[in-house]
Amino acid sequence: MTMSRRGFIGSSGLVLAGATAVSGRTAFASVPEAPTMTDASTQAPLVPTSGPDYQPVATLNGWTLPWRMNGDWKEFHLVAEPVERELAPGMKAYLWGYNGQSPGPTIEAVEGDKVRIFVTNKLPENTTIHWHGQRLPNGMDGVGGLNQPHIPPGKTYVYEFLLRRSGTYMYHPHSDEMVQMAMGMMGFFVVHPKDPAFRRVDRDFVFLLNAFDIEAGSYVPKVNTMLDFNLWCWNSRVFPGIDPFVVAKNDKVRIRFGNLTMTNHPIHMHGYEFKVSCTDGGWVDPAAAWDEVSIDVAVGQMRAFDFVADELGDWAIHCHKSHHTMNAMGHSVKTYIGVGKKDIAKRIAKIAPGYMPMGSNGMGEMGAMEMPLPNNTLPMMTGFAQFGPVEMGGMFSVVKVREGLAKNDYKDPGWFKHPEGTVAYEYKGAKLTEAPRATPPDSGVQSADWRVKDPRKPRLGPDGKPLPAARAGGHSNH
Numbered sequence: 211m212t213m214s215r216r217g218f219i220g221s222s223g224l225v226l227a228g229a230t231a232v233s234g235r236t237a238f239a240s241v242p243e244a245p246t247m248t249d250a251s252t253q254a255p256l257v258p259t260s261g262p263d264y265q266p267v268a269t270l271n272g273w274t275l276p277w278r279m280n281g282d283w284k285e286f287h288l289v290a291e292p293v294e295r296e297l298a299p300g301m302k303a304y305l306w307g308y309n310g311q312s313p314g315p316t317i318e319a320v321e322g323d324k325v326r327i328f329v330t331n332k333l334p335e336n337t338t339i340h341w342h343g344q345r346l347p348n349g350m351d352g353v354g355g356l357n358q359p360h361i362p363p364g365k366t367y368v369y370e371f372l373l374r375r376s377g378t379y380m381y382h383p384h385s386d387e388m389v390q391m392a393m394g395m396m397g398f399f400v401v402h403p404k405d406p407a408f409r410r411v412d413r414d415f416v417f418l419l420n421a422f423d424i425e426a427g428s429y430v431p432k433v434n435t436m437l438d439f440n441l442w443c444w445n446s447r448v449f450p451g452i453d454p455f456v457v458a459k460n461d462k463v464r465i466r467f468g469n470l471t472m473t474n475h476p477i478h479m480h481g482y483e484f485k486v487s488c489t490d491g492g493w494v495d496p497a498a499a500w501d502e503v504s505i506d507v508a509v510g511q512m513r514a515f516d517f518v519a520d521e522l523g524d525w526a527i528h529c530h531k532s533h534h535t536m537n538a539m540g541h542s543v544k545t546y547i548g549v550g551k552k553d554i555a556k557r558i559a560k561i562a563p564g565y566m567p568m569g570s571n572g573m574g575e576m577g578a579m580e581m582p583l584p585n586n587t588l589p590m591m592t593g594f595a596q597f598g599p600v601e602m603g604g605m606f607s608v609v610k611v612r613e614g615l616a617k618n619d620y621k622d623p624g625w626f627k628h629p630e631g632t633v634a635y636e637y638k639g640a641k642l643t644e645a646p647r648a649t650p651p652d653s654g655v656q657s658a659d660w661r662v663k664d665p666r667k668p669r670l671g672p673d674g675k676p677l678p679a680a681r682a683g684g685h686s687n688h
């Protein structure tokens with residue numbers, strides 16, 4: 211783990227500010243150190259060294275927040291602060307997050323734990339944290355003004371509650387939340403079951419869906435955008451910057467995702483059917499789950515699905531809204547399919563020298579093209595795999611199922627080696643200038659018999675003359 215520890219104790223005024231904020235409640239000898247992550251790659255899961263056993267989650271392009279025990283309290287320390295996040299190689303964003311990254315680190319604990327979470331505000335404005343989905347005392351729910359005073363810049367607040375239910379929860383500000391969530395402030399909160407065998411899997415992945423609107427060449431998201439975002443992210447990363455989901459053949463796998471964007475995302479995985487095992491409301495009774503290949507996750511929801519990885523390969527996993535598997539693009543670009551490129555290029559070049567016509571044969575050519583880009587943005591479609599350009603961006607990654615991976619080995623195994631004879635191949639028979647065409651199949655039924663009739667027009671017989679009107683007793687439109 212590349213983790214730098216913040217010299218917290220006695221190093222700044224923050225400690226004093228923190229101490230006064232909590233002194234009314236409990237006397238703390240010290241505030242736990244807030245670890246900081248500088249890396250945007252997936253960090254190894256944090257295997258528990260004390261307390262009940264559980265299979266730790268792997269946070270996609272993220273990490274888990276270490277804790278310390280203080281008596282029977284599990285103590286964590288989150289620092290809300292401006293961060294610099296690489297969205298994919300070639301593009302950085304100036305976001306707000308926690309402990310050096312957006313999203314913040316995943317909090318993991320066990321059902322029945324008492325957690326004490328210190329939140330230090332290093333933002334230029336007030337914040338709070340809401341623990342989405344948790345059962346807790348009302349005053350710990352984090353809605354600024356309603357449940358607690360907002361946390362002013364420079365102050366540290368303490369949240370204390372008992373983890374009453376296992377499940378998958380999120381955390382995010384409830385103070386200027388439109389701005390703070392548009393800036394990337396959010397994180398996952400996984401509570402493992404007390405019984406280590408309950409619904410246990412071998413690999414357990416988590417990520418948040420988030421979206422940013424960052425103009426090419428700039429670094430700060432436009433916080434007032436409502437729907438027309440140009441960077442659709444998983445854990446503040448876009449393809450090809452999103453790490454693969456690496457699993458061993460026959461592993462029981464769980465993928466958990468929460469949606470803190472402004473629209474729904476139908477998450478689709480290739481190669482398998484799967485069942486929803488968990489929502490932010492709790493575990494789904496296996497008898498109530500049915501097989502799916504896409505799960506739509508609405509705004510403010512999370513879903514987890516489970517499957518057994520018994521099919522080897524590189525399986526695509528992505529949002530099925532095709533605009534969400536694109537990177538920065540103008541959504542108001544005109545459609546040029548079918549427009550003669552040469553002719554229009556000549557005419558446009560007269561008024562706009564250097565104009566390059568795109569898209570008259572579709573946009574696939576952009577996947578292979580290395581066009582000069584402005585600073586700090588990403589190609590709309592990009593990424594290469596073993597057979598060529600993938601022509602994707604945004605919310606896209608690959609589930610890599612391999613034989614013989616060690617437990618907790620999440621290293622990218624490279625591209626799948628297909629067994630001979632299992633890849634779609636080019637037809638190499640007699641030369642075809644054109645596909646041979648057959649006549650359409652004939653069921654013997656007149657297609658006219660199926661057609662809805664326009665009641666305003668007389669029905670015509672096969673000779674083209676009007677048929678006699680329907681007889682009495684039959685249906686009539688008059």
Ligand SMILES: [Cu+2]
Nearest residue numbers: 475529531534
């Ligand atoms: Cu989507």
